[in-house]
Amino acid sequence: MNRRTIIAIAVAAVCLLAVPRLIVNEFYVNLASQVLIYALFALSVNLMLGYGGMVSLGHAAYLGVAGYTCILLTIAGYDQLLAAAAAVALSTAFAVLFGVLSLRAPGLGFIMITLAIGQIVWGVAYRYNDLTGGDNGLRHPERPMPFGFDIRDAESFYYFTLIVFAIAFFFLWRFDRSPFGASLMGTRDQPRRMRMLGHNVYLVRLLTFTFAGFWASIASILYVYYNLFLSPHALALQQSAEILLMAILGGASSLTGPIVGAAIITLVKNVVSSYVERWNTLLGVVFVAVIIFMPYGLVPGCRELWRRYQARRRTDAPDRKQTSEPAA
């Protein structure tokens, strides 16, 4: 970790901590919480997309499994913490199952299977009236009081989300630099060579799938606490697609990309949907445009521009001097 990274993290941390102080309006503080929740979703999908090269279109399934479990257990009278832990555990177990199934087809079939799984979870949530309340959805009784802190108002909930997000980010950052992360990127680029080197490609992918499922489940719990409500609409294909688009738009295979993408999409969605109701068209157009014109996403794209700009500034002046010397 060099000094610039430390400075960048420190600046980001100060900015994030200062958000509720800078913008007092409750609506925008809530929006910031939403950005953080979606950023966690996007980071989770990006684990698979960016590092593993696996495109998942079923990420909303975790929102279904974890979200409904958490709400149902809480309604049944269990302790909030217990309900959340059980929900995350169950949802992670489902991630193993989904991973085993999806990884039967490592290529484009993976997209199809994850999509089918996501839609099946949606369908069960939609049809299983007795359990999920069907189209009407379920209401979460109230936000918990973690360690006695009251997180019912916008500002304290933002800080609660920020703490969870920071913990998640730390783990994902460790993952990014771990040997396991490196071997995952290896399986993305050269699965056959990785196999020859003695790596269990399947296991690496399955563990990543599970790890991603775990963080998506955590994000799902935050989602439920934020909205205090869950309905099948939240599990629709649009949800999975939005999360995936956040990762792609910001730039997969970096840790900052998905966060930037989540911020942009969440802000645009909230701004646009308060003026027009054609959010889905816009979502589709952005999807098509990003894939065609910006396949590597905003963050790597901007970084590339910056590097070129720097390179030009550096070479502009000494360029003439160097031309007289023979090339080394």
Add this chain to the structure above:
Amino acid sequence: MQWQFWIIQTLNSLAFGGLLFLLSSGFSLIFGLMRIPNLAHGAFFMLGAYFGYSLLARGGNFWLVALAAGLGVGGIGIVLERFVLRQIAGNEQGQVLVTLGVSFIIADICLLAWTGDPMPLPAPQALRRPLLFAGYAFPTYRLVVLGIALVAAVALYILMERTRLGAMIRAGVDDMEMARGVGIPVSRLFTTVFLLGAALAGIGGVLGGPILNAYPGLDADMLPLALIVVILGGAGSLLGAFVGSFVVGFLYNFGIALAPDLAYFVLFLPMVLVLVFLPQGLFGRVQL
């Protein structure tokens, strides 16, 4: 009474399976040839249904309307293939995501143009009355839909197995590089298959209209079914799409009739079994 229930449900399942075949045969061919799961296929189906609704409301003949809607949707399929997917040829992952984006656009435009209310498509006048036979009533229209699907299956079979075009498509599915190498115009083939697949989905949408109605969300209801058909039957195989369609048709229909809460879950089980034991699907020609 009990018998009547089983007869009706069986026929419903068969008719629904026929619709699924119209939808998923094109999907399967496109996937087999171009390696793209066309996620806009459900939207094509829905668009066909809406086109059918508008044309029928203007007093068109049902069968001509189905053809016209099929051609219209096929045209949109060509536009998608030629002007969008071509831009990122070679990037299959990107192409899949683009088809997903396009499906959102189509779905939203449908919502704008035809509002959020379900639109019932009227079945042809002559087929509305149930067929009475041996004391039982048979829904005529569903029988006809099943018949059309069977005819389409035979026609597609002949097209694939007995014509030059079919031979070229099969060659492309089996080995794209070699197909290019021996001079098969693969690029034109892509467009043809996309047209065919989209048109079949559009026709399926019109034929399905009187049974399912045209409503927002029809695309998201049909797409996963098509995916499961292809996962079950195997990609790139007509026979696989055929068998898979009727399996899914029966499971889904009886699931809704007998255990409406778990209709979707019933689909999950065969998908799990096939993926675990036969990852290529029952009759798959290509790796999923």
